[in-house]
Amino acid sequence: MTGMLTIAGLGPGDAALITPEVAPYVARVAAREGLVLHASDNRQELLRAAEAMRLAAAGRRVVVVSSGDPGVFAMASAVFEALEASPQWQGLIIRVLPGVTAMLAAAARAGAPLGHDFCAINLSDNLKPWPLIEKRLRLAAEADFAIALYNPRSASRPEGFARALEVLNEAGCGDRITIFAHAVTTADERIDALPLRDARPDMADMRTLVIVGNSTTRRAGRWIYAPRRAS
Amino acid sequence: MTGMLTIAGLGPGDAALITPEVAPYVARVAAREGLVLHASDNRQELLRAAEAMRLAAAGRRVVVVSSGDPGVFAMASAVFEALEASPQWQGLIIRVLPGVTAMLAAAARAGAPLGHDFCAINLSDNLKPWPLIEKRLRLAAEADFAIALYNPRSASRPEGFARALEVLNEAGCGDRITIFAHAVTTADERIDALPLRDARPDMADMRTLVIVGNSTTRRAGRWIYAPRRAS
Secondary structure: OOOEEEEEEOEOOOHHHOOOOOHHHHHHOOOOOOOOOOOOOOOOHHHHHHHHHHHHHOOOEEEEEEOEOOOOOOHHHHHHHHHHHOHHHOOOEEEEEOOOOHHHHHHHHHEEOOOOOEEEEEOOOOOOOHHHHHHHHHHHHHHOOEEEEEOOOOOOOOOHHHHHHHHHHHOOOOOOEEEEEEOOOOOOOEEEEEEHHHOOHHHOOOOEEEEEOOOOOEEEOOEEEOOOOOO | OOOEEEEEEOEOOOHHHOOOOOHHHHHHOOOOOOOOOOOOOOOOHHHHHHHHHHHHHOOOEEEEEEOEOOOOOOHHHHHHHHHHHOHHHOOOEEEEEOOOOHHHHHHHHHEEOOOOOEEEEEOOOOOOOHHHHHHHHHHHHHOOOEEEEEOOOOOOOOOHHHHHHHHHHHOOOOOOEEEEEEOOOOOOOEEEEEEHHHOOHHHOOOOEEEEEOOOOOEEEOOEEEOOOOOO
């Protein structure tokens, strides 16, 4: 078995944020002789992972790419899930190449809203029950974490973000500065910030990352940051 | 005012993980004519930030570097804190250049322990009271987040990690797979994993990032991952 499976993170969009470790794989995604692109639906992650592993086990050098970091709400978990289900593939050489995940790029553009303790919650994942998401939002508010919300307006759960805003408002987060980072680091980038109570569901779309500040998150000029000090 | 302040993240250690956006600044850190290095103690973040801003306001092109991502428990928050305290500097051009933060690199080496909802808690920061950290650990356990612990054995709070392990054990996390990622992506890298109840404080040092899995985190061969599904 000479195949290898590489799971690579492409970063948030700008080529200047693709690590040198990953960059060669991106260059190779351009069509060329001997390269086969296996496109698949984003919702079919497990099938895609299993197919990648099957090709690698057959001796191919396979690359599975994700935007952002492959380990954060992306393909890496699906690959290992497929691996666990198929012990005959556990000798495969696998490498995970990290990337700049969306919340880091969004935070950098806004200032430093993740400079103090924080959490990241995926609103899109239809593999977890919605009450669990609400529970996590309430506990995150109580813990006074800054909260990064991935996939706020996913196709599979478009109504979730409106409810998430309600839950956080009910949990007393109405004053918290909330950042909508749209298509961050791309030509379409747009960063908006406002108190949570004024946030509307339609401010987020499929390319938006939302960061809800903690109770001490504040502005310094045009920047938004979480102070290092907490009480 | 022609100065500029750049806050750049160097990633976890390996040069292959320094983004192309940041790489030119790293090359410039080598001594050369016209370059002044202002070294400062890690605990003097605010003084360092103010000094960087003063130099930029005087027309210099100043770079503040942090390992990992500058916005995650690093220099960016201190810079904006200094900026807020000095309104006369709020016209300065400031850029934050994100990087691969330690938990992403550690997760990639271990598998995909951050593939489901997670949080990041800084155990070192002596600017927050310890009871707040304990509260966050308990709530994070209740939320069933994977938990990335930064600076588990800091000089300023060496006893904190032992207590953090106690708190998580008391919160019912004894079975959770816990990853100790030491000096990740460097020549000294070492990844260990074991149930939380068997973890000992001395397994972490100043170069260790700890990830406590969630209740469903599991192994697939030599890999550790958080399944996408939760109930």
